[in-house]
Amino acid sequence: MPYDRRILLVHAHPDDESIGTGATMARYVAEGARVCLVTCTLGEEGDVVPPELGHLAAGRENRLGPYREGELAVACAALGVDDHRFLGGAGRWRDSGMMGAPSNDHPDCFFRADLDEAAAELVRVVREVRPQVIVTYDDNGYYGHPDHIQAHRVAWRAFEKASDPSFGEGEPWLPSRFYVTAMPLDELERAVGTGPFKRVGSVEEFGFGVPGERVTTRIDARAHLGAKITALRAHRTQLSVDGSFFALSDNVGQPALGMEYYTLLAGEPGPPGEDGRETGLFG
Numbered sequence: 001m002p003y004d005r006r007i008l009l010v011h012a013h014p015d016d017e018s019i020g021t022g023a024t025m026a027r028y029v030a031e032g033a034r035v036c037l038v039t040c041t042l043g044e045e046g047d048v049v050p051p052e053l054g055h056l057a058a059g060r061e062n063r064l065g066p067y068r069e070g071e072l073a074v075a076c077a078a079l080g081v082d083d084h085r086f087l088g089g090a091g092r093w094r095d096s097g098m099m100g101a102p103s104n105d106h107p108d109c110f111f112r113a114d115l116d117e118a119a120a121e122l123v124r125v126v127r128e129v130r131p132q133v134i135v136t137y138d139d140n141g142y143y144g145h146p147d148h149i150q151a152h153r154v155a156w157r158a159f160e161k162a163s164d165p166s167f168g169e170g171e172p173w174l175p176s177r178f179y180v181t182a183m184p185l186d187e188l189e190r191a192v193g194t195g196p197f198k199r200v201g202s203v204e205e206f207g208f209g210v211p212g213e214r215v216t217t218r219i220d221a222r223a224h225l226g227a228k229i230t231a232l233r234a235h236r237t238q239l240s241v242d243g244s245f246f247a248l249s250d251n252v253g254q255p256a257l258g259m260e261y262y263t264l265l266a267g268e269p270g271p272p273g274e275d276g277r278e279t280g281l282f283g
């Protein structure tokens, strides 16, 4: 069945899709859109939260990547997403680790990927799926992780080049909108000092968030928060869930929200909702 509305999301590691866009993805699947997820690495360098799985870590058995591939499949099922690919095929580019880690020097790490080589792999997906909308992180990678920064660079390059017949293979396609994920600081402020995990004392301690005026789009996917939380639970090597809060291996509590926020970087915005922000990714 041809899909009228098609969206492509580009994420760095297994877990990012659920953390940043899980409710949005579940909503658009439920509304009959085609939702395609591209994940750029297998997350091989991640911490491992459950002690009984610690043996999987990079510095021990180095089997975390395939294990997280399985977690991602369960998370996608919870969101209703049945179109998932790893950029260039599973394991093509390796998790780079946090900024400054020795793993940033691994020859196969995503942060060292050749930009046009990686973008050509993504253009191949863009020209197959023909999405009106592409979603990824901002140029800071949302919180400064090298793989997130590289995902932005590769996705933006693919957005620029997918309509260029002299670049890559396949029939050119021009996506109409490019969004980056965003968290308004005023929304995040509400989570300061709350929840069942380690509590931050100020919004700056979260290490992400942007001024509200930079946020153009609010997606109300509260009806799909349950699916998002189920998807988050699938990523148990990376995070813990308690009620509507989750925590990564640093145990800092973050709210799992049904409202998800974006900034439109390219394309025409749709009509504003009650808060002055557009209410949909397709206009």
Ligand SMILES: CC(=O)N[C@H]1[C@@H](O[C@@H]2[C@H](O)[C@H](O)[C@@H](O)[C@H](O)[C@H]2O)O[C@H](CO)[C@@H](O)[C@@H]1O
Pocket (backbone or CB within 6 Å): 013, 014, 015, 016, 019, 043, 044, 045, 046, 047, 095, 096, 097, 098, 145, 238, 248, 249, 250, 251
């Ligand atoms: C959400 C996200 O992008 N997670 C990444 C991140 O994980 C962090 C990393 O292990 C860090 O050392 C911890 O302190 C922090 O709590 C983790 O969230 O980086 C990993 C390595 O690149 C990556 O696998 C994980 O998906």
Ligand SMILES: [Zn+2]
Pocket (backbone or CB within 6 Å): 012, 013, 016, 145, 148
């Ligand atoms: Zn990530």
